[in-house]
Amino acid sequence: MIVFVRYNLGPGVAVELQEGASVAELKEVVGGQQGVPPEQLRVLFAGRELQSTSSLQSCDLPEQSTVHVVPPPSRSSSSQPLPLQEESPPRGGEEEPESLTRLDLSSSRLPTPPADITGEMGDGGPRSQEEAGPAPGTSMRSRSSFFVYCKSCRSIQPGKLRVRCRSCKQTALTLSRGPSCWDDVLIPGRIRGNCQSEGCYGDEAEFYMKCASHPTSDDDLSVALDLIMINSKHVPCIACTDVMDVVLVFQCSERHVICLDCFRLYCQSRLNERQFVHHAAVGYSLPCAAGCEDSLIKELHHFRALGDEQYTRYQQYATEECLLKMGGLLCPAPGCGAGLLPSDLSRRVECDPQLGCGFVFCRECREAFHQGECRALQALPVGDVEQEFVVDEEASRRGRWEQASRVLIQETTKPCPSCSVPVERNGGCMHMHCALCQADWCWLCGVPWNRECMGNHWFG
Numbered sequence: 001m002i003v004f005v006r007y008n009l010g011p012g013v014a015v016e017l018q019e020g021a022s023v024a025e026l027k028e029v030v031g032g033q034q035g036v037p038p039e040q041l042r043v044l045f046a047g048r049e050l051q052s053t054s055s056l057q058s059c060d061l062p063e064q065s066t067v068h069v070v071p072p073p074s075r076s077s078s079s080q081p082l083p084l085q086e087e088s089p090p091r092g093g094e095e096e097p098e099s100l101t102r103l104d105l106s107s108s109r110l111p112t113p114p115a116d117i118t119g120e121m122g123d124g125g126p127r128s129q130e131e132a133g134p135a136p137g138t139s140m141r142s143r144s145s146f147f148v149y150c151k152s153c154r155s156i157q158p159g160k161l162r163v164r165c166r167s168c169k170q171t172a173l174t175l176s177r178g179p180s181c182w183d184d185v186l187i188p189g190r191i192r193g194n195c196q197s198e199g200c201y202g203d204e205a206e207f208y209m210k211c212a213s214h215p216t217s218d219d220d221l222s223v224a225l226d227l228i229m230i231n232s233k234h235v236p237c238i239a240c241t242d243v244m245d246v247v248l249v250f251q252c253s254e255r256h257v258i259c260l261d262c263f264r265l266y267c268q269s270r271l272n273e274r275q276f277v278h279h280a281a282v283g284y285s286l287p288c289a290a291g292c293e294d295s296l297i298k299e300l301h302h303f304r305a306l307g308d309e310q311y312t313r314y315q316q317y318a319t320e321e322c323l324l325k326m327g328g329l330l331c332p333a334p335g336c337g338a339g340l341l342p343s344d345l346s347r348r349v350e351c352d353p354q355l356g357c358g359f360v361f362c363r364e365c366r367e368a369f370h371q372g373e374c375r376a377l378q379a380l381p382v383g384d385v386e387q388e389f390v391v392d393e394e395a396s397r398r399g400r401w402e403q404a405s406r407v408l409i410q411e412t413t414k415p416c417p418s419c420s421v422p423v424e425r426n427g428g429c430m431h432m433h434c435a436l437c438q439a440d441w442c443w444l445c446g447v448p449w450n451r452e453c454m455g456n457h458w459f460g
Contacts, residue, residue: 001056004066007034009170009197012066017056024052030069044068044196046100047163047175047205062160064215068172070196100161100178100207106145106229108181109249110257145229147246148222149301150211156260156304159222160212161185165195167202175205182226223301227251228260237262238290248302252292263289264305271306271314274436278325284318324419324437332366332420333359366420417441417448430457 001019004012007030015029023043031038043050045067050059061067148159161179164171166188173193184190185207193205209224210216231247239262247257258266266289270276276284279296286303288295297303303314320330323339331338331351338356342349348369351359361367365374413422416432418439423432430443430453442453 001063003056003061004064005030005069006066006172007069008071009068009172020055020057022052022055023050023059026056026067027052027069034071036071040071042070042196044070044172044174046161047173047178047193049174062212066171066218068170068196070172100163103161103178104145104230104232105179105182105185105226106232106249108183109227109229109251109255110231110233110235145232146209146212147225147228148209148211149225149304150213150222152220153211153213154308156225156228157222158212159209159224161207162210163193163205163207165193165197165200165202166204166206168195168197168200169206170195170197170200172196173205179207186224186226223299225302226299227297227302231257239266250288250290250292250295251298252288252290252295254288254290254292256288256290256292258289260305264307267303267306267314268310271310271317274317276314276317276321278318278321284314284321329363331356331359332361333357364417364420365415414443414446417446 001017001021003015003017003026005015005026006012013033015026017025017029024038026043027038027041030036031041045059045061045065050056050067146159146161147156149155150157162171163173163175165173173195175191175193177191179185179191188206189204191205192203195202209222210220211222227248227250228246229249231243231245234243235247235257236243237247237259238256239258242259244259244261247259248263250256250258267286270286276286277296278284282296282298283300285296285298285300287293287297304311306314319339323330323341326341328339328341329349331340333351333356336351336357336359338351340349340351340356342363345363347363349361349363351357351361360369362369362374367374413424415421416423416434416437416439418434418441419437421434421436423434425432425443431449432441432443433439434441440449441447442449442457444457445453447453
């Protein structure tokens with residue numbers, strides 16, 4: 001295997017070792033290159049010091065990983081950092097400290113299963129998930145619960161957690177303790193450490209994520225998808241009720257679980273209906289599929305599950321929604337749709353030629369600018385039209401259907417006073433709610449819904 005070694009924060013040098021090589025062998029190679037006794041060297045990786053008796057594979061050191069090898073601290077400095085932990089082989093029955101690549105943070109998101117009602121308890125309580133073993137038909141990777149959106153892969157991939165000093169951005173940092181929940185990883189300043197960079201006495205840990213599907217450089221970071229994880233507690237999906245290996249856990253009080261296929265369908269159906277929620281702080285997001293309160297997804301990269309094409313559509317809708325919330329307009333010219341923020345409330349609006357097409361239109365009816373009252377839908381001209389090409393019978397029938405539909409829309413609908421989309425009243429009261437722009441208005445008055453409309457003609 002090949003490992004990149006940064007000795008004393010120098011450039012990374014490739015070191016080739018045999019499969020199953022130990023940390024002590026790595027120290028011997030680096031010590032011979034640098035002229036330093038191997039027993040004095042420290043090997044740092046993923047926030048902890050690796051023990052000489054351990055193999056590189058047991059330390060979860062992937063191929064082409066970068067490790068830091070540091071010499072003993074200089075004693076001439078007047079201000080010494082905290083010493084490194086003493087290295088000693090693990091005592092009998094004592095497990096080595098977990099590396100960041102093997103942590104399971106799902107306990108902070110997945111619900112705790114109820115106690116076994118049959119009363120089958122071990123000496124110390126209910127059996128743990130590791131003792132019970134995986135559910136039948138599952139093949140989950142043990143304790144690998146990190147997922148990211150990788151810009152290189154352009155998809156959701158397994159991730160690996162890394163840590164560095166917040167002050168100098170070097171990864172030569174040993175943690176005072178490992179993270180135990182996602183808040184430890186996502187909220188700055190919760191975990192301290194000891195930076196081994198010479199001249200740096202920073203003690204604040206900064207966590208970040210990388211894609212585990214391919215070798216990555218120091219700058220090749222990925223977005224942590226903290227709601228997606230391995231379903232270690234075998235919780236069924238709330239939509240299809242299947243128990244899937246990888247799930248998304250909503251941040252509602254019930255911690256509802258949904259598989260990624262159902263989550264993709266949930267997002268796509270809501271996107272088609274433009275039912276995403278625009279939140280001032282979060283953005284264009286969705287709540288729990290079960291309708292729980294205070295459950296909006298805060299990391300919007302989770303919607304990358306839609307795929308590139310649908311995610312581009314999601315971004316377009318989010319931009320349009322934000323613009324409309326700000327009081328802006330979308331150019332109604334075919335093929336344009338440029339976002340506009342007119343400086344006044346004049347009926348005459350001109351699309352910016354540098355951003356769009358330069359079309360001049362009426363703010364109220366979105367038609368070409370005109371003097372006088374607006375007519376939201378103009379009747380199509382009826383009569384003989386000279387044709388320069390032949391249209392078959394089916395195409396002609398579809399054309400007549402389109403014309404009849406336009407006439408029917410003109411007769412049975414009224415335009416929303418906010419966005420001018422045709423709205424049909426199908427019984428009920430005069431209080432209308434536009435599904436596109438979410439505006440509330442009166443069917444009779446054609447103005448925003450108010451107390452006068454409520455008192456005088458709510459029911460006609």
